[in-house]
Amino acid sequence: MTTPTTPQHPAPPQGAPQHPGQAPAQPYWPGQAGPGGPGGYVSPVPVRAAHLGDAVVAEWTKIRSLRSTMWTLGTMLVLVVGLGLTLSLVASASDKLASGEDMLGLGAVGVLLGMIPVLTLGVLTISSEYGTGLVRTTLTACPSRSRVLTAKAIVFGSLSFVTTLIATLLVAMISAALLSDQVTEDPTAGQWFKATVGVSLYVALAGLLALAVGTLLRHSAGAITGMLGLVLLPPLLSLFLQADAVKDIGEVLAKYSIPMQLFTLYGANVDGGPSGWEPLWIMLALTAAATAGAHLVLNKRDA
Template identity: 55%
Template sequence: MSTHQPPMPQAPAAAPDWQAAPGGPYPGYTSPIPVVRTHLGHALASEWTKIRSVRSTMWTIGVFVLLVVGIGLLTGALVEANSDSTSLSGENPLSFGFFGLLLGSICIITLGVLTTASEYGTGMIRTTMTACPSRARVLAAKSIVFFALAFVVTLVTSGFVAMVHASLLGNTGARTPTGGDWFKATVGISLYMALLGLLSLLIGSVIRHSAGAITIMIGVVLAPLVLALFMVTESLDKLRQWLFEYSIPNQLGVFYANSLTESGPSGWDPLWIMIGVTAAAYAGAYALLQNRDV
């Protein structure tokens, strides 16, 4: 008669290498993928990848360059062809870059709005916020990437047009631009345009609707000037004058010493005004982003 032998006790299997020691942050598991604490640099890389990989960026920037360079060169050629050696006596030859930049501002506005509002239209904003739960970091990354892109593109195009105008109109009696003229017509105007686009980005974040935000920003650019043109009564004279002075087109003209009025902003005043308006819009967009669902 055979006797049943109980199984011999066996040593417990060794824990796999991927298991964490007891008492760790996640007992029983350690990710094989290195865990890296995220920071603003990661958000900037993500936003740069997004903004350079969508078609709207290439289209809006392409049209912007075409308008600024094309209209700038055409204006310079027409002025040079219809001028003699004294026609532009004492004029700043760089001021003719104003016309292309005024139309090109619509492209900067459009790209700024699409940088934020388009994500709400497609639902991509949920993925963005999941990957980066810090909403302040997301808004900051979008703002920095867009501002840098708008500034560089505007600086290159406005600088090219300015050099062409200075060379082309040298025999028309126009004065030689000073260092201050060059700085304002390139760096100054580029900062202003980038801030205008950043303001559009923030309005897009607030409105969350591309068409609506673009319409609002085009109204901000054109409506004051158009309204002022129809205010012909004496009782509205002060309001008409104020609208002329602080309209976006007039503020752009100030960078070329081409103001529509004798009073109002001068020097670097338009840049400080735009910085103040953009800062207020940023505070509002941040507050709404923190308190609204995506």
């Protein structure tokens, strides 16, 4: 008589669930070498958390791939260098300049007009993504919206600063070469620094202000129009506010307008207005406030 035997079941692999519904102690993926796995291929690419540097690289790839970057910054260079060279040639055929500061100030008009393409590019850096829908892909790849905006600010701010610095240095050297024999005194190192590095920082901050406005409005035409109004409207309004009741308002608008602040960095003296490095601090405060608002709004609304 044969004694019935209990069927033997193979023991579950190490890490596999012991009872139905129980999670394995050491989970693994199919194809992964390890306990319970078939011993397949394991990718050698390390997996790590993304950081700000990755977002900066992505934004640099995007901004240098756009044709608008080349056209706007190329237009800025042509305006700044072209007008600076033209005014230097005109000044070389005229009487002596008063000082070396006046010589460096010949680049102010070109920088003022060249600022407009920089502001346009600052708006397009963010608003174009809303127009094409690319912003949804960007925020999917990098869910941290503050990181995305910070990366855009780093890339665009650095690019606009370097480009403006190259242009202002070229204009200053051209003016010095053409007018060095006509000035009564050479410009000081501080005047050179303010007319190149200081002006470039001011233009870069204005571009970052445009980036913040573009983030707030999410509309290219509206944000560009708003930035052009901020630059051009105050000095124009001051021309019409000449009545006694509003004359003080017109004077404040003229003294603190962006064109007058820029000319102040080139050495212009405005009675009762900003002087020295004050225009740069004013623009820094305005840009910081707008950027803080852009971060707040970007994190609270849908893409």
